[in-house]
Amino acid sequence: MFILLLIGAVITSYWVWFRPEPVLPDAFVGPPRSDYELGQFDMQVFDDNGKLSYYVEAPRLSRDAQRESFTIDRPRVRLYDQREQNWLITAKSGYIDVKADRIDFDQNVVMQRDSNVDPMRFKSDQITAFHKEGRVETATPIEIKARGATLTGTGLKANLNDKTYVIEKDFHATMPPARSR
Amino acid sequence: GQSTDRELPMSLKSDTSNGNLEEGRVTLAGNVEITQGSLIIRANSGEILQVDGRFDRANFDGTPVTIEQDIDGQGKLHAEAKRVEYQVEKEVITLIGGVKIDRPRGSMRGERIVYNLATGDMDAGNSGSRVELIIQPKPKTKTN
Numbered sequence: 001m002f003i004l005l006l007i008g009a010v011i012t013s014y015w016v017w018f019r020p021e022p023v024l025p026d027a028f029v030g031p032p033r034s035d036y037e038l039g040q041f042d043m044q045v046f047d048d049n050g051k052l053s054y055y056v057e058a059p060r061l062s063r064d065a066q067r068e069s070f071t072i073d074r075p076r077v078r079l080y081d082q083r084e085q086n087w088l089i090t091a092k093s094g095y096i097d098v099k100a101d102r103i104d105f106d107q108n109v110v111m112q113r114d115s116n117v118d119p120m121r122f123k124s125d126q127i128t129a130f131h132k133e134g135r136v137e138t139a140t141p142i143e144i145k146a147r148g149a150t151l152t153g154t155g156l157k158a159n160l161n162d163k164t165y166v167i168e169k170d171f172h173a174t175m176p177p178a179r180s181r
Numbered sequence: 182g183q184s185t186d187r188e189l190p191m192s193l194k195s196d197t198s199n200g201n202l203e204e205g206r207v208t209l210a211g212n213v214e215i216t217q218g219s220l221i222i223r224a225n226s227g228e229i230l231q232v233d234g235r236f237d238r239a240n241f242d243g244t245p246v247t248i249e250q251d252i253d254g255q256g257k258l259h260a261e262a263k264r265v266e267y268q269v270e271k272e273v274i275t276l277i278g279g280v281k282i283d284r285p286r287g288s289m290r291g292e293r294i295v296y297n298l299a300t301g302d303m304d305a306g307n308s309g310s311r312v313e314l315i316i317q318p319k320p321k322t323k324t325n
């Protein structure tokens with residue numbers, strides 16, 4: 001009986017000490033490795049007629065080969081509306097898809113119109129710009145400052161060319177009073 | 182109250198809104214509530230027009246539109262109508278359709294009444310429809 005126990009102990013200790021290490025799957029699943037990156041760059045994008053559509057400058061751009069898209073850190077993007085007024089958009093990150101017909105901005109997104117005459121500013125946590133059509137959209141809370149008024153709500157569709165907007169939910173605005181007597 | 186409200190900023194709330202940021206036009210839809218000091222307007226829908234960034238005039242439609250405001254030293258105004266047109270600069274509110282205005286001094290009913298927020302004057306005009314005016318008797322002064 002004792003011999004059987006001894007044999008069992010030898011086998012299990014051999015198994016514990018000498019069995020091959022199990023091959024664990026690669027735990028790290030991060031963003032696909034970019035096939036190239038740019039540092040401290042600026043990029044001008046032209047439309048089909050060769051007109052400047054938008055201008056990007058950022059500290060870093062990484063290219064995703066599989067999705068043929070770009071991820072940009074801390075982008076500063078200038079969009080140009082039909083009346084050549086330009087809008088500066090900044091955010092923590094930006095994403096340009098393969099068709100390059102939209103730019104998704106994420107976190108601390110601020111979009112302001114460069115205009116001393118009638119400044120406008122949009123603030124949200126996410127904004128998508130469809131620059132070819134001059135449209136911007138978000139499903140998240142938004143704040144707009146325009147003409148002395150402050151408009152807030154959730155969900156926005158705005159057209160930068162004709163300056164129309166739709167706020168889809170929870171609209172609230174404050175406006176300065178009429179001229180004092 | 183009435184005399185200071187117009188100097189205060191205006192707050193607008195509604196379910197949804199659309200408009201034109203450049204023209205200063207804001208359209209409101211669903212549970213519309215406008216507050217400016219003690220003035221409170223509630224409606225189903227509304228349109229606000231800014232001029233030079235300032236609130237210039239507004240139109241409201243409702244079933245009905247209701248208005249409340251503290252009248253300096255005289256209690257509260259309650260008013261309702263199907264449609265209300267508010268000209269801020271002139272401090273004039275035009276109430277149209279099933280109009281009821283109740284104030285401590287008296288009440289007025291009609292189809293179209295123009296109410297001056299600054300002076301408290303009410304003008305039922307000659308819209309051809311009947312106007313009903315109820316003036317409360319002065320409270321008896323105590324004789325000792």
